[in-house]
Amino acid sequence: MSRKVIIAGNWKMNKTAAEAKSLVEALKPLVADVCPNKADIVVCPTFTSLAAVADAVKGSNIKLGCQNIHWAASGAFTGEISAAMLKEIGVEYVIIGHSERRQYFGETDESVNKRLKTALAEGFKPIVCIGEMLADREGGKTEQVLEQQLAGGLAGVTKADAAKIVLAYEPVWAIGTGKTATPAMAQETHAFIRSFLNRTFGTEVGETIRIQYGGSMKAENAAELVAEKDIDGGLIGGAALKADSFAALVKNAIGNAL
Numbered sequence: 001m002s003r004k005v006i007i008a009g010n011w012k013m014n015k016t017a018a019e020a021k022s023l024v025e026a027l028k029p030l031v032a033d034v035c036p037n038k039a040d041i042v043v044c045p046t047f048t049s050l051a052a053v054a055d056a057v058k059g060s061n062i063k064l065g066c067q068n069i070h071w072a073a074s075g076a077f078t079g080e081i082s083a084a085m086l087k088e089i090g091v092e093y094v095i096i097g098h099s100e101r102r103q104y105f106g107e108t109d110e111s112v113n114k115r116l117k118t119a120l121a122e123g124f125k126p127i128v129c130i131g132e133m134l135a136d137r138e139g140g141k142t143e144q145v146l147e148q149q150l151a152g153g154l155a156g157v158t159k160a161d162a163a164k165i166v167l168a169y170e171p172v173w174a175i176g177t178g179k180t181a182t183p184a185m186a187q188e189t190h191a192f193i194r195s196f197l198n199r200t201f202g203t204e205v206g207e208t209i210r211i212q213y214g215g216s217m218k219a220e221n222a223a224e225l226v227a228e229k230d231i232d233g234g235l236i237g238g239a240a241l242k243a244d245s246f247a248a249l250v251k252n253a254i255g256n257a258l
């Protein structure tokens with residue numbers, strides 16, 4: 001089963017609107033020759049930069065994503081953002097349950113599930129993040145933790161909706177640390193995630209769901225990671241903040257995609 005590569009840049013709390021616009025303007029010509037049939041290229045700026053970036057990516061092969069979505073349509077939820085607000089700007093992808101949201105802002109599998117269901121109901125393409133902490137891996141609990149995050153985060157999702165989800169496996173110990181899981185280690189975990197998806201949604205859906213790797217992925221290691229059977233792209237932090245490093249990563253990843 002070949003799945004289209006998806007490389008998404010998570011810009012986190014970086015770049016003002018003006019800086020975000022410059023970054024995407026610099027990126028556009030560098031990836032202009034990447035055929036949209038070969039890969040989805042997504043950038044996920046912070047909320048205040050979404051409008052500027054939406055404008056800048058019009059007519060290009062770069063798609064717009066954001067970093068969160070609230071489950072309620074509107075109301076007293078200070079600091080949150082609704083589906084309608086994101087839709088109006090033209091956001092297509094939504095990152096849900098990033099480990100920084102889980103670690104610093106109390107995101108749980110239950111809140112991930114609520115955000116996910118709203119994102120699906122409102123027609124977004126969710127990128128659902130899961131991943132174990134270093135202590136989990138060292139304690140031999142990686143699969144148990146991932147199983148729990150998957151079961152809780154994806155609870156009640158229909159087969160038809162599951163097919164619209166992208167999963168991002170991000171070992172927390174590899175995020176922003178320069179420590180990457182080896183391709184073999186990442187593949188072993190991706191295969192475990194794939195088996196959960198196949199069991200839960202059937203192979204006809206499970207085999208189509210794209211699973212990104214995230215955690216210190218860069219131009220230098222993208223090709224070997226994406227060459228693995230169940231690694232279908234990347235969710236990129238640091239290396240997405242410069243046009244040349246992100247473009248090189250995209251091209252290396254596609255060059256070696258299965």
Ligand code: PEP
Pocket residue numbers: 010170174175176177178214215216217235236237238239
């Ligand atoms: C991330 O936060 O999603 C991430 C993978 O960051 P980095 O690429 O910097 O490790």
